[in-house]
Amino acid sequence: MNDTTSEKSKISWWRRLSSGLKRTSSSIGTAVADLVTKRKLDRAMLDDIEDVLLRADLGTEVAARVAASVGVGRYDKSISADEVKSVVAAEVEKVLAPVAKSLVIDETRKPFVILVVGVNGSGKTTTIGKLAAKFSAEGRKVMLAAGDTFRAAAIDQLKIWGERTKSPVIAGAQGSDSASLAFNALSAAKEGKLDVLLVDTAGRLQNKSELMKELEKLVRVMRKVDDTTPHAVLLVLDATVGQNALSQVEAFHRTAGVTGLVMTKLDGTARGGILVALAEKHALPVHFIGVGEGIEDLAPFTARDFAQAIAGIEA
Structure with a gap:
């Protein structure tokens, strides 16, 4: 497989994955965009962001951690939806990186x-x-x-x-x-x-x-x-x-x-x-x-x- 073909298959896989997660990403994106356009960042907004992530099934610990990270150094400032999304992506990646493991076939076991x-x-x-x-x-x-x-x-x-x-x-x-x-x-x-x-x-x-x-x-x-x-x-x-x-x-x-x-x-x-x-x-x-x-x-x-x-x- 040449580089162009490999790049194309990577892009098409990404598209399928993105559209597969559309329900989750849309629910997070729409709710976050709605929240950040209305006011500057305060405790109530962080609670609302945490609720959005809980509704997206991310779990209580992760939702609380993401909301806390969004708040770092941003109180009383305007914040964009993209900034919140970047924090969500970074914190979710931290949780997922340790579990992303290949299935290794032990060659010494037959079968x-x-x-x-x-x-x-x-x-x-x-x-x-x-x-x-x-x-x-x-x-x-x-x-x-x-x-x-x-x-x-x-x-x-x-x-x-x-x-x-x-x-x-x-x-x-x-x-x-x-x-x-x-x-x-x-x-x-x-x-x-x-x-x-x-x-x-x-x-x-x-x-x-x-x-x-x-x-x-x-x-x-x-x-x-x-x-x-x-x-x-x-x-x-x-x-x-x-x-x-x-x-x-x-x-x-x-x-x-x-x-x-x-x-x-x-x-x-x-x-x-x-x-x-x-x-x-x-x-x-x-x-x-x-x-x-x-x-x-x-x-x-x-x-x-x-x-x-x-x-x-x-x-």
Whole structure:
């Protein structure tokens, strides 16, 4: 890929990310512009700015910190909306930078087992397909395990991704035991000396304890084949769910020991600010974000791009 093509793809990715976070950036931008045109900066305005950021799902700690930073050296002065946006972007980037981490495949683990968890509709199966495409493009041998045995559609979808990425898929009948399936997939991947095994799981609602127990069982059974598995546990979060994402992270982290996050569905309806609250509260690595259905719409997470898109700063 030459420099011009790479620059173009970077710009188009930025556009998609910016438009995906439009709901959050517009709500912040409009409210801030409204506040700063009316009066000079005072305590009441800072409280109002804090409220705007809270409504954008950034979380209480981050909202308070951003508001305090806006106030530094600016009391009784006029302030522009752009100045506030710059402070928002800078403070949000500080929270996100420590969690923006690549997913590293440990070459000494064959296969490197990635368990993918999340509630129904979060985009788990599609994310697995995109990751399979990414790893295959890097020259790795990948296997997919259709562990969401409750939904026939999830099994079929994974088989399609397997064909697309030329990756073998281990699948059973709908309703079959997901732990046995994961056991068989790991045994086959080990025997075939494959590089990566991606395991799909049922879309457990965090209040369904029996489903969480099944997830624990799946991990326990895989460890009979290799006691170091899973090597990564990715929680896929739907960016449109807002505050509900916090309880999802808590439930899955407790059950499966989540090692990293993937945030999907960053389309115009997304409440992307929640990623900032998650980073502040849980400090779990954020590996990827998705802005659409295409393979190229899943990209590594970068703190600065995300912070600037949330603040509504143009690239």
